[in-house]
Amino acid sequence: MLRLFRYVALVEGITTLALFLVAMPLKYVFDNPVLIRPVGMIHGIAFLAYIAVMLFVLPGRGFGALGWIRTTLAAFFPFGTFLNDPYLRRREAALSALRRV
Known part of the structure; x- marks a missing residue:
């Protein structure tokens, strides 16, 4: 699920x-x-998808x-989702490691 959020964050940043x-x-x-x-x-x-998926x-x-x-x-903030992605990636890895144990 965290991977889905990372994808939504990427789209929001782009x-x-x-x-x-x-x-x-x-x-x-x-x-x-x-x-x-259209771009706006x-x-x-x-x-809105970023906020909704984040809350979920x-x-x-x-x-x-x-x-x-x-x-x-x-x-x-511009570039904020890109700067936050390494943090989300670490959280995703930590959650994945917990599931394997």
């Missing part, structure tokens, strides 16, 4: 980059806002208050 690095420069530098609406909508859906997956998997705060804040 849509953020698409919005900031493609759609917004196209609008503000080239005066062409054609991608703002996709990013909004990805953000994280409980009961050993995430303390700091882990919850870190993972929540990652969605609000």
Whole structure:
């Protein structure tokens, strides 16, 4: 399940980059806002999916208050989901090791 959350976080991060690095420069530098609406909508859906999957997956998997705060804040900052991924990968490995024992 944590792997699903990591995939959703990756999509959320990619849509953020698409919005900031493609759609917004196209609008503000080239005066062409054609991608703002579709990319913004996709990013909004990805953000909501991130929050929903986080609320579904994280409980009961050993995430303390700091882990919850870190993972929540990652969605609000550009590159945050990418910077948080090694933490999630370590948590996933730890949970996997516990299941094998």
